[in-house]
Amino acid sequence: MSKAIVATASLAGCFGCHMSILDIDDRILKLIELVEFNKSPIDDIKTFTKQCDVGIIEGGCCNSENVEVLKQFRKNCKILISLGECAIMGGLPAMRNGIPVKECLEEAYLGGPTVGLNSEKIIPNDDELPMILDKVYPLHEIVKIDYYLPGCPPRADLIWNAVVALLTGDTMNLPYELVKFD
């Protein structure tokens, strides 16, 4: 059997979910037998070089670049997985959703307690920068998502069990402890 090809990305997330992927410990050796990575921070491949089987995405979409990356993933992956709270619901970044963008930017660059060095009172506006969205969006509001793995971060065992089940076609082992959060 040829190895399945996996791509991953962290959008408006904290990389905590990726840390949790690494938390599979020695199973990483088995993982390498099972899959080949394409675009992913794990192997630092920046752009898709081939069609992938599974795309795993952490974080929601807070800017235009997140949206573009997400759409590339949809185009290049057969199956897309929303990994973690931010991807599924927007998470911590979505706390700004109730506040107008203008107020957020002014707090961040003009009025906040840590903006002392911004003596020229500039809100970054270079064309090279991604544009900020009006709110933080969960992934499924922008593209179709096939599976959701909850948690902040999802436990390593949950990620491992889910990915293995998906690749082998076996039933997913989902003990209560893996999805119990309190």
Next chain:
Amino acid sequence: MKDKILSIVENYERDPGRLMDILLDVQKAFGCVSCEAIGLIASELKISEVDVVQTRSFYHFFTKEPVGKYAVYLNNSVVSGFFGMKEVADEFEKQTGIKFGQKTADGLISLHYTACIGMSDQEPAALINSVVFTELNREKVRKIVADMREGKAVEAMFSQYGDGVNAHPLVKSMVKNNIRKTGKVTLGEYTPGKGLAKALNMESKAIIQEVKDSNLRGRGGAGFPTGMKWDFCARENDSKYVLCNADEGEPGTFKDRVLLTERAAMMFEGMTIAGYAIGAKEGVLYLRQEYVYLKNYVENVLVELRNKNLLGKNILGKGFDFDIRVQFGAGAYVCGEESALIESAEGKRGEPRNRPPFPVQKGYKNKPTIVNNVETYCSAVKIIENGAAWYKAMGTTESAGTKLLSISGDCKNPGVYEIEWGMTIAEMLEMVGATDVQAVQVAGPSGICIPPAQFNRKIAIEDLPTGGSMIVIGKNRDLLKDVVLNFMEFFEDESCGSCVTCRSFNMILRKQIEKVVEGHGIKTDIENMTAWSEIIRKTTRCGLGQTSSNPITTTIKNFRELYDKRVKDVDYQSDFDMHKAVAESCEVVGRIPNIHE
């Protein structure tokens, strides 16, 4: 202000358990329950301000800001919508120059929407300073607003009163009874005191046995065997309470309104019999705020009963003491749920309790309590009077006796009908003069919506149970928009917010059905609504969450084609628009959006 609040608090003997009454009096006196008032009430009752705030914030007839000198609460229920609520609302807005949810600058008039006020047989209806106005239209609204500007008293704005007790000097209301069919039990002949006299000559156990034998089941809708409930409570060794649930809030129900108007004495008699049967000395009638126009009359009935020695000390010389007080609600559908009703009667937020313990074990003031519907108590009187066998001979094997139906919507003769259980929907439609019927909403929003193919089904606890609400929906109605969406808005408003899924999923479901109604829906939305309805049904504490998705699930089941017609046959569709999403931030930082598609 301080003196007034002090005297109100004194009136209720500084009892925090009477917080509802205190807040109702304060709201009436000042047009609001202000933060200042909260502070005073809290310190006088020696409870925390938060305790007062949480009760105030729960009920929609308590307001933080003052309402207008004339506060208009227009009913926005489904049936009101059928008969011109939009035009009436529009005329109110035109005449006053304000929108609903606002108050005129001079503080004279405020406009509010409210859920079903129990007048579905005479819509559109509104409460203005608690006085009921029915069958409103543009012309009447113009006159009402003109009268307000002249400063007329609300009671003086009309002189035609309804039939029966509605014209009683203590009521003087324009509400009509619309009794279309009387039966042998609740709307049949009634001689006050007869049932009670017989009961007091019986052993209390024999009364419970008689009620058990009659097969009487709760008339509020749940259909729990009444005799069994009384028996459970009677077995407890503690002081006990008899509560009457007159919080008739299920949209489309108004039969208790008619009983309270025409059979108040009978209901109290039933409560007294129940009190004797279970060994209670006190009863509470929990009456919804919408029916406050009956307050003086109902309280006077209690006085008359005491004068006749049918209530109070040593009733009919048999050594049995029992008395009843009236507790008003302040606008909350969920208080029709018995444990929420108990919380509310104790002056708290009307949040349902966890069970067990059940109210028959720990209810009002944590004492064993029975809570029964108005119609249940009225039926019990007749059962004692005429015997279980007489009662059981009516209806079906599993549903004994008669049932009051409140029938409204697209039919010639909306009103209250006392029927024997077992009537089919088709027979009912013929009885009320309904033709061209698209659907019948049985038992209100929390019930089910059935299509013509099922009109041969029976109105009975074993087939189509109902607390009494029957809404006839004509072929000309947009079922999803005029009915289902309205019901979901209702549940979203009325969820007490205690269970997470009820609080959030009712909003999500409302948004989803709105999306379908507006033509943006896709096939997946129907599947999602079905799946999410199952989640909310399984994960909520009380009947509200367990039934609030019924408008959606029963119409998906019975009227699937209405959904299919409106949704796109695709699995996924995104509403995300990059141009819209970046517009604001680009403007703030001063750059031109560069979007690569």
